[in-house]
Amino acid sequence: MQAGFAPLKRLAVDGIPVYVVPGNHERSAIPFRLLAEHSGIHLFDRPRTFTAEWNGVRVALAGFPCERKDVRTAFPSLLGATGWEGADADVSLLCVHQCFEGATVGPQNYMFRYTDDVVRAADVPAPFAAVLAGHIHRHQVLTTDLRGRPLPTPVIYPGSIERTSFAERGEGKGYVVLDVVPGAGRGGELRRWTFHPLPARPMVIEEMRGDGADAAAVRGFLVEAIQRAPPDAVLQIRVRGVPAAGGFTALRAASVRALAPPTMNVEVALPDVERPPRADGG
Numbered sequence: 001m002q003a004g005f006a007p008l009k010r011l012a013v014d015g016i017p018v019y020v021v022p023g024n025h026e027r028s029a030i031p032f033r034l035l036a037e038h039s040g041i042h043l044f045d046r047p048r049t050f051t052a053e054w055n056g057v058r059v060a061l062a063g064f065p066c067e068r069k070d071v072r073t074a075f076p077s078l079l080g081a082t083g084w085e086g087a088d089a090d091v092s093l094l095c096v097h098q099c100f101e102g103a104t105v106g107p108q109n110y111m112f113r114y115t116d117d118v119v120r121a122a123d124v125p126a127p128f129a130a131v132l133a134g135h136i137h138r139h140q141v142l143t144t145d146l147r148g149r150p151l152p153t154p155v156i157y158p159g160s161i162e163r164t165s166f167a168e169r170g171e172g173k174g175y176v177v178l179d180v181v182p183g184a185g186r187g188g189e190l191r192r193w194t195f196h197p198l199p200a201r202p203m204v205i206e207e208m209r210g211d212g213a214d215a216a217a218v219r220g221f222l223v224e225a226i227q228r229a230p231p232d233a234v235l236q237i238r239v240r241g242v243p244a245a246g247g248f249t250a251l252r253a254a255s256v257r258a259l260a261p262p263t264m265n266v267e268v269a270l271p272d273v274e275r276p277p278r279a280d281g282g
Helices: 002-013 071-081 216-227 244-250 253-259
Strands: 018-020 041-043 047-052 057-063 090-099 130-134 140-144 152-157 172-183 189-199 203-209 234-240 265-269
Touching: 002 041, 002 152, 090 152, 090 172, 203 216, 216 234, 216 244, 216 253, 253 265
Parallel strands: 018 041, 057 090, 090 130, 130 152, 203 234, 234 265
Antiparallel strands: 047 057, 140 152, 172 189
């Protein structure tokens, strides 16, 4: 946890305010809250609104930690509990870690629609200039509802800055910069957004024909696959067929780690069969 917050604290020390929305992987709460306590780190540990002033523009950031139980129903009350309507600000932004209808994920472009863990995008009131959303790892900006009608407030997913599963293998990663100014409405105006790509670790899939393969054959394939992959790759070995007992031994985690550089992650997807027992009974 300390390692995760260390770069955020460096930003805060340099005078750059940091706003943190606990997500589902944090169980909607940041453990060991003392690690986050710094005057420049602002934690949405409950529904609340922070205000700050930059270049003479007063900005309100409303938000709440990830709601994991029927957020579709709870969203209006959670939003109201932030107290955003009482904030004295030129620009209002909503910061959440939720899934909004219309968001897409995966190689098949699955779209989230009507379930209780999906927020209706039209439920975000117009006075917000934008919704800054986490939870969906693919960068996308939602500007219309499921019927193609314009949303009162765009929902911006910058996406994750690193690939976290092979479903994201072909996705670009990066961050988003917003140009927001005071406007006629109380929430201000989002003039434009810009996606800035970041280098992300390559994800590589290698398929191995495992039928009857002994330890030497498996190790030989692994060495060649590792040499072909970039040194910082996330490499997945998909085994097709059932290796011999020695082949299974060569695919154990310790054996694979001994072959790969420390900068590479290697995972082995084995066929769904009963593996032979280890000689030591493990």
